[in-house]
Structure formats: C-alpha cells, structure tokens
Amino acid sequence: MVDIGYLASINDTSNSLDDFTTQKEKLYSAKSVLESIAGEPVNGANPYYGLFDENTVQSLIDDKYKFVITDSLTDRSVPKSIIRGNDKLISITKTARDDYEVIRDFGLNLPEYQRYTYQEDVDRILFEGGLYVFKLHTEYQCRPENVNVVRQIIKDLKQKYFWITTASEISKWFSKKDKIEVRVEPRGENRVVVTVSNPGDNTINSLVVKVDLNQPATRIKLSTEIIGTKLAKYEFDKVNKTVYLYINDLEKGESRTYYVDYTKPNA
Known part of the structure; x- marks a missing residue:
C-alpha cells in the first residue's frame, strides 16, 4: 500500500495525486524495501486512498509492477488489462x-x-462470471465475534467452485488469458466445434471454456479432431444447457479442436 496522494473521488477538483516523478519514486522505494525484507518479488500495489491516474499507471509499468488494486467499487466485476505500448498492467x-x-x-x-x-455479492459475482474480492480489516470482520463469518463465506465460495487464490496468481492468469483464442461454431444439428488456441508464450492450465448449446440435450460426447489430442474433462449443466470444458497443459503455439456431440431429447 503506497501513498501517492489523495483524491476523495474521481470528480474531486480540490485535491490531487502526486506528480509523475514523485509517484514513481514512492512506488520504486516501496517495492525495493518490501523485496529486500521478503526476499520475493513484489508485483502489485494498492494506492493508499484507492484511486490512481495515468501517472500511476506509467510509474507502475516503469517500476515493473504487474497489477494494481483499487478501492473503487465499480460495475466491472472482472480485472481490466491496461495496455501502454508493449507493456500491460x-x-x-x-x-x-x-x-x-x-x-x-x-x-x-x-x-x-x-x-x-456478503453472500448477496458472492451470488451476483457468480452470475456475472467475475472476480469476488473479499477484503477484510482487523478492526471489523476479523474481530473474534465476527471472524466465523469469514470461514462461512470461504466455505460458500468453495461450494460454488470459486477459485480461491491471491492477487498475484489472478494477475498471472489474466495475462495468459488475454492471449487465449476460442472459436465456437455449430456444425449440423447435433454437434458444436470448439477450437482453442494459445498464441502466447506460456503453457495454459485451468482453462474453462463455456459452450452454450442453447437447447436441451442428452448423451453428451466429447471427441477431438486429431487422434492423440489431449482430451479435456467436461461437465454438462442441464439447467443452463451449457457444457464446460476444463483444459490443461495447452502449450504455447498449440491449438486443439474438440467436437461436442449431443442428442436432442426424444430424438
């Protein structure tokens, strides 16, 4: 957490964040100190008052940060890639x-x-297919009389198949995800063809591809276009008429084509 100046809101005209040079020096200093203490790379920053500007973005990129966390509650439930030339935050x-x-x-x-x-927000994020940021403070939710709620929410998240992880891992995943190409197209009345490609530089794991059949189906069968292609695991959600493909070990430059065959009820 780094103090880069204060803004009450994005519409605040009375206060201002620090200039580029000051922000860059503060972010560099914080990163250096923490890395010397932890012995591990520091990849993320959280502006003390929650807001940042273009000077912050460029400073973070220059100082080799990978992600920034903001306290702004927005209508966006997934992380955003900020591109500046060949660099990304x-x-x-x-x-x-x-x-x-x-x-x-x-x-x-x-x-x-x-x-x-909390569960209202969990269910909303689940519906949106987004990221649930569970932020706690020692003086409130982590007090002895309240902390059991944290255990209950984590249990609820696990039951709903949320990936519980760190901001660093999320940053890594979204950097890789941005380079995934997926093409889904129907072929005939009982087949959907799914092609997944990885033009990036890293092997992709834990990739979930959602295939909406848009109609009731039974007898789901998954096969591959080329013999020897690693078969994905899959699940079928009958209520939402959706097939979920779980793909691992998709190597850089690799492309896989899957056939999702199904039978219509009473066919």
Whole structure:
C-alpha cells in the first residue's frame, strides 16, 4: 500500500495525486524495501486512498509492477488489462462490499446479517462470471465475534467452485488469458466445434471454456479432431444447457479442436 496522494473521488477538483516523478519514486522505494525484507518479488500495489491516474499507471509499468488494486467499487466485476505500448498492467477493482460498509456503515453487527450481505455479492459475482474480492480489516470482520463469518463465506465460495487464490496468481492468469483464442461454431444439428488456441508464450492450465448449446440435450460426447489430442474433462449443466470444458497443459503455439456431440431429447 503506497501513498501517492489523495483524491476523495474521481470528480474531486480540490485535491490531487502526486506528480509523475514523485509517484514513481514512492512506488520504486516501496517495492525495493518490501523485496529486500521478503526476499520475493513484489508485483502489485494498492494506492493508499484507492484511486490512481495515468501517472500511476506509467510509474507502475516503469517500476515493473504487474497489477494494481483499487478501492473503487465499480460495475466491472472482472480485472481490466491496461495496455501502454508493449507493456500491460492488470487493474483489479473492488467488486463487492467489504466490512467497512457491512459493519461500519450499515451497522450490521449480527453475524448472520453480515453473512447474508456478503453472500448477496458472492451470488451476483457468480452470475456475472467475475472476480469476488473479499477484503477484510482487523478492526471489523476479523474481530473474534465476527471472524466465523469469514470461514462461512470461504466455505460458500468453495461450494460454488470459486477459485480461491491471491492477487498475484489472478494477475498471472489474466495475462495468459488475454492471449487465449476460442472459436465456437455449430456444425449440423447435433454437434458444436470448439477450437482453442494459445498464441502466447506460456503453457495454459485451468482453462474453462463455456459452450452454450442453447437447447436441451442428452448423451453428451466429447471427441477431438486429431487422434492423440489431449482430451479435456467436461461437465454438462442441464439447467443452463451449457457444457464446460476444463483444459490443461495447452502449450504455447498449440491449438486443439474438440467436437461436442449431443442428442436432442426424444430424438
């Protein structure tokens, strides 16, 4: 967390963030100090007051940061890639209400009310297919009388098949994901062809491809265009008429074509 100046909001005209040189020096210093202490690379930054500007973006890129986290609660539930020439920075925005709002602002002191409020956001993010940012503070949600709610929310996230991970791993994943190419096309009445390509420089794992059949189906069968192609695991959601392909070890430069065959009910 780095203090790069203060803005009350993006419309604040009375205050301002630091100039480019000052921001760059602060971000570089923070990164250097933390890396010397931890003995590990520091890839992300969180502006102290939550907002950043173009000077911040360029400073972060120059200082070799990979992602920035903002406290701004927006209507965007997935990270955003900020491209500057050949460089890229992943912006992770606040996608859900945290304990400042739930406990401090809303006054929800009963654990069951806290849990219901968090779960509303979890279900919304699940519907949107986005990233749930679960942000906590020691003086609120992490107090002994409230901390069990954290366990309950994590359990709920696991039951709903969320990937629970760190901001660094999310940044790595979205950097790779931006280079994935997927083409889905129907072929005849009972087949969908899915082609997945990796033009990037890294092997892709844990890739999920959503194939909407847009009609009821039974007897789902998955095959490949070329013999010897690694077969993906798959699941079929009958309610939403959707097939999920789970793809691993997609090497750089590799392309795979899958055939999703199915039978219509009563056919």
